[in-house]
Amino acid sequence: MKKKSLPVILFLLLFVLILNSCTKQEKFPVEPHIEYISFTKIQNSSAIDDKGVLKISFTDGDGDIGLSDGDTIAPYDKTSIYYYNFFITYYEKQHGQFVEVTPAVTFNSRIPIINISGTNKATRGEIEIEMYFNNPFSVYDTIKFYASIADRNLHVSNIISVPEIIVKKH
Numbered sequence: 001m002k003k004k005s006l007p008v009i010l011f012l013l014l015f016v017l018i019l020n021s022c023t024k025q026e027k028f029p030v031e032p033h034i035e036y037i038s039f040t041k042i043q044n045s046s047a048i049d050d051k052g053v054l055k056i057s058f059t060d061g062d063g064d065i066g067l068s069d070g071d072t073i074a075p076y077d078k079t080s081i082y083y084y085n086f087f088i089t090y091y092e093k094q095h096g097q098f099v100e101v102t103p104a105v106t107f108n109s110r111i112p113i114i115n116i117s118g119t120n121k122a123t124r125g126e127i128e129i130e131m132y133f134n135n136p137f138s139v140y141d142t143i144k145f146y147a148s149i150a151d152r153n154l155h156v157s158n159i160i161s162v163p164e165i166i167v168k169k170h
Contacts, residue, residue: 026122028061032149032157039162049168051132063121064152066113084108085150093142107131141167
């Protein structure tokens with residue numbers, strides 16, 4: 001190696017180290033954390049509220065959010081609560097009080113795996129879940145949801161509340 005190239009190599013090495021130290025690595029707890037962003041109602045062709053999109057933000061310290069299609073053996077089998085990793089509880093306002101209602105079809109969903117490269121697996125992002133929320137078997141027009149997520153290590157996030165939603169039924 002020539003003596004003239006040594007200062008260039010040292011300069012480049014120093015430059016890379018400085019540049020790398022300027023990149024702030026995010027750190028979050030290994031338990032996912034979620035926050036409500038929005039709920040957007042979508043009407044059908046008869047101008048009745050039919051489905052909606054729930055949007056949340058999340059952080060996760062070890063980046064193990066999501067399940068693959070092949071994740072179907074314990075603890076992710078169909079008989080387990082962890083078959084789903086996005087949990088939604090549905091409530092209707094009945095006679096002035098919110099009451100939990102078990103819908104005919106679950107609102108729970110499976111978030112797909114989020115691939116993260118690099119050594120720092122901490123991640124943040126947004127998730128949108130589209131769901132049919134108008135319960136045709138109910139006369140009540142005010143609903144709300146509570147939601148949480150779980151990661152592959154079965155760490156469950158905090159529970160968020162979606163503000164009251166007035167449903168246009170007819």
